[in-house]
Amino acid sequence: xxxxxTDFPAAAHEALGxxxxxxxxxxxxxxxxxxxxxxxxxxxxxDAYRDAARAIRDHTLAHLDAYLEIFxxxxxxxxxxxxxxxxxxxxxETILRILQSRGAKTIAKGKSMVGEEIELNxxxxxxxxxxxxxxxxxxxxQLRRETPSHIIAxxxxxxxxxxxxxxxxxxxxxxxxxxxxxxxxxxxxARAILREEFLNADAGMTGANxxxxxxxxxxxVTNEGNxxxxxxxxxxxxxxxxxxxxxxxxxxxxxxxxxxxRSATGQEISSYTTFSTGPARKDDLDGPxxxxxxxxxxxxxxxxxxxxxxxxxCIRCGACLNHCPVYGAVGGHAYGSVYPGPMGSVLSPALAGxxxxxxxxxxxxxxxxxxxxxPVRIPLPKMLRAWRDVSFDRGLVTLRSRLGLAVxxxxxxxxxxxxxxxxxxxxxxxxxRAWFRLVPGLSGWLATRDFPASSGRTxxxxxxxxx
Amino acid sequence: xxxxRADIFARLRPALEAAKPLAARRAAAAARVALPLRxxxxxxxxxxxxxxxxxxxxxxxxxxxxxxxxxxxxxxAVADYLRERNxxxxxxxxxxxxxxxxxxxATLAVAHGGTVGDDPVGIAAARxxxxxxxxxxxASGxxxxxxxxxxxxxxxxxxxxxxxVGTYEQAWDYLRKxxxxxxxxxxxxxxxxxxxxxDIEQTLLVGVHGPKRIHIVIVDEEPAAP
Numbered sequence: 001x002x003x004x005x006t007d008f009p010a011a012a013h014e015a016l017g018x019x020x021x022x023x024x025x026x027x028x029x030x031x032x033x034x035x036x037x038x039x040x041x042x043x044x045x046x047d048a049y050r051d052a053a054r055a056i057r058d059h060t061l062a063h064l065d066a067y068l069e070i071f072x073x074x075x076x077x078x079x080x081x082x083x084x085x086x087x088x089x090x091x092x093e094t095i096l097r098i099l100q101s102r103g104a105k106t107i108a109k110g111k112s113m114v115g116e117e118i119e120l121n122x123x124x125x126x127x128x129x130x131x132x133x134x135x136x137x138x139x140x141x142q143l144r145r146e147t148p149s150h151i152i153a154x155x156x157x158x159x160x161x162x163x164x165x166x167x168x169x170x171x172x173x174x175x176x177x178x179x180x181x182x183x184x185x186x187x188x189x190a191r192a193i194l195r196e197e198f199l200n201a202d203a204g205m206t207g208a209n210x211x212x213x214x215x216x217x218x219x220x221v222t223n224e225g226n227x228x229x230x231x232x233x234x235x236x237x238x239x240x241x242x243x244x245x246x247x248x249x250x251x252x253x254x255x256x257x258x259x260x261x262r263s264a265t266g267q268e269i270s271s272y273t274t275f276s277t278g279p280a281r282k283d284d285l286d287g288p289x290x291x292x293x294x295x296x297x298x299x300x301x302x303x304x305x306x307x308x309x310x311x312x313x314c315i316r317c318g319a320c321l322n323h324c325p326v327y328g329a330v331g332g333h334a335y336g337s338v339y340p341g342p343m344g345s346v347l348s349p350a351l352a353g354x355x356x357x358x359x360x361x362x363x364x365x366x367x368x369x370x371x372x373x374x375p376v377r378i379p380l381p382k383m384l385r386a387w388r389d390v391s392f393d394r395g396l397v398t399l400r401s402r403l404g405l406a407v408x409x410x411x412x413x414x415x416x417x418x419x420x421x422x423x424x425x426x427x428x429x430x431x432x433r434a435w436f437r438l439v440p441g442l443s444g445w446l447a448t449r450d451f452p453a454s455s456g457r458t459x460x461x462x463x464x465x466x467x
Numbered sequence: 468x469x470x471x472r473a474d475i476f477a478r479l480r481p482a483l484e485a486a487k488p489l490a491a492r493r494a495a496a497a498a499r500v501a502l503p504l505r506x507x508x509x510x511x512x513x514x515x516x517x518x519x520x521x522x523x524x525x526x527x528x529x530x531x532x533x534x535x536x537x538x539x540x541x542x543x544a545v546a547d548y549l550r551e552r553n554x555x556x557x558x559x560x561x562x563x564x565x566x567x568x569x570x571x572x573a574t575l576a577v578a579h580g581g582t583v584g585d586d587p588v589g590i591a592a593a594r595x596x597x598x599x600x601x602x603x604x605x606a607s608g609x610x611x612x613x614x615x616x617x618x619x620x621x622x623x624x625x626x627x628x629x630x631x632v633g634t635y636e637q638a639w640d641y642l643r644k645x646x647x648x649x650x651x652x653x654x655x656x657x658x659x660x661x662x663x664x665x666d667i668e669q670t671l672l673v674g675v676h677g678p679k680r681i682h683i684v685i686v687d688e689e690p691a692a693p
Contacts, residue, residue: 049506062483065480066492068479086471134676186667191675225617232617243475248496248503254506254636275654281608284609285607286581286612
């Protein structure tokens with residue numbers, strides 16, 4: 001089961017006061033939101049592709065077992081191996097066993113959110129294998145011993161100066177007085193250090209943006225080229241993927257690729273989209289000698305057919321994070337899960353249990369921006385509400401919310417009483433707005449806000465009068 | 468491990484079974500894989516000059532291009548590019564280019580083979596170009612090493628104009644038609660511009676792990692059969 005640690009209200013409060021984080025979030029909101037908007041404007045068919053993408057994911061999920069069988073058969077036909085893992089522990093053990101049986105001491109890793117989900121690095125380190133994250137963002141947070149704060153931009157919360165500090169602390173063989181003030185100096189240093197890691201790694205691992213049943217192929221989408229070096233230079237290529245990642249055909253992957261990068265970074269397509277099928281062939285000049293696909297369930301199968309079924313359509317673009325006012329205000333770490341933002345607030349309770357993630361469905365204003373930009377049209381607000389229902393039913397909400405709801409329910413079931421109460425409220429709002437500051441529990445909310453001016457009549461009364 | 472597999476499939480089946488029985492699910496999946504569903508093709512590649520559209524898109528993502536008419540001009544175009552940017556006149560070329568009967572200028576030292584990372588310039592041949600996003604399609608093989616696409620700082624790609632298609636789907640058609648066996652090549656690379664990152668403060672930087680620059684030489688003719 002996935003791990004979530006959160007006291008969201010406290011963490012959010014802290015995040016709001018963190019100046020460096022706030023500066024980083026301001027940059028992110030600007031870049032990703034305008035990037036997506038212009039990419040969408042350049043492709044008039046974008047919404048048609050969203051519909052097609054959604055249909056592909058729905059069709060695949062409705063035939064998931066059948067496509068997984070075809071995928072597995074085609075991986076084997078290409079000389080690869082498929083490993084099925086019920087949970088994170090099985091996946092970690094499987095990967096370690098593959099590495100140990102090949103005597104691997106280091107593994108170069110392309111970015112994998114599933115790797116973060118199962119906390120693979122800590123496990124490998126504890127068992128004598130050194131994992132090296134090679135995506136620049138992942139490398140930065142690995143050095144800082146942090147979790148990602150964004151699913152596609154893991155170090156988005158880190159400032160340039162903090163990157164320089166992390167490099168100075170880690171790269172101790174380089175002159176201590178070197179200048180690391182500029183981003184391109186940092187880049188050059190990372191390139192040189194990680195190039196050696198690629199060339200010397202005993203094994204390589206990548207995630208998968210898609211798995212293609214038709215050909216038994218795994219697909220990765222990157223901009224840096226690190227995933228390609230991770231999987232091409234070392235002898236063994238291990239792919240770690242959730243079982244929901246499969247799609248039927250190469251053509252289907254093409255449709256999903258059209259919406260993925262545009263939604264994520266605002267690029268039309270990422271620099272590198274790589275389709276890997278089995279190990280290197282007998283006469284190939286390079287490529288890995290072995291190809292393993294580790295297929296992880298870890299709670300995904302339970303979503304099939306549930307109220308959260310549609311979450312399995314997710315292609316992990318991050319658009320819902322980028323457009324979420326709550327994520328934009330507090331960043332990813334406040335969520336206490338490697339999957340933050342709206343998609344994370346739906347997925348984390350599913351993978352970690354609602355008791356552990358009970359704050360997350362409430363970490364939303366339900367404004368609906370996430371659903372508006374989702375490339376596969378996942379009804380995220382609806383599912384956040386569904387989690388709120390579940391957490392209410394299980395008694396996971398605070399006494400205050402429970403009491404408040406009880407009062408409201410009592411009144412709402414008695415229309416005459418409800419009309420009387422709202423009429424009184426409307427009148428009071430018109431004449432004595434300041435009185436509300438004296439209501440216990442409202443004073444905090446009103447410290448930075450005010451109610452709108454009231455006409456003194458309720459909507460129902462206005463409606464009646466105007467009909 | 469077989470119990471994990473059986474368990475996972477057993478967890479999936481009840482929810483799926485309600486809508487469609489297993490035999491029907493398998494039949495539907497097999498049919499879709501045998502005959503892929505086609506989506507619409509974007510208007511941007513309808514009734515346009517595909518070569519020029521490809522070049523425009525490639526320039527937008529930071530690639531440079533040159534166009535020559537004959538194979539005889541190719542070597543000179545590569546040497547010109549390197550000279551104009553003051554880059555080393557030493558390149559490792561994909562072995563498949565050795566079959567193309569190219570003539571390299573005397574100033575340009577070209578060896579054929581794979582790379583272990585010490586070549587400043589790599590020259591490869593694209594299987595196809597995709598106009599909708601200026602994307603190159605390269606594939607691994609006995610004469611086309613993948614590392615050559617990633618390790619050198621400068622990546623030069625030769626693309627025959629006749630292999631430029633409009634859409635991703637058309638690129639798959641082209642690749643499927645030209646497969647040598649039942650399998651896709653081990654690695655199919657779609658490459659769109661140079662290696663890049665925005666991981667440090669959202670600043671776009673070029674040349675992270677892969678090539679710092681990519682130059683595409685479009686040739687209007689196909690290579691002579693070896």
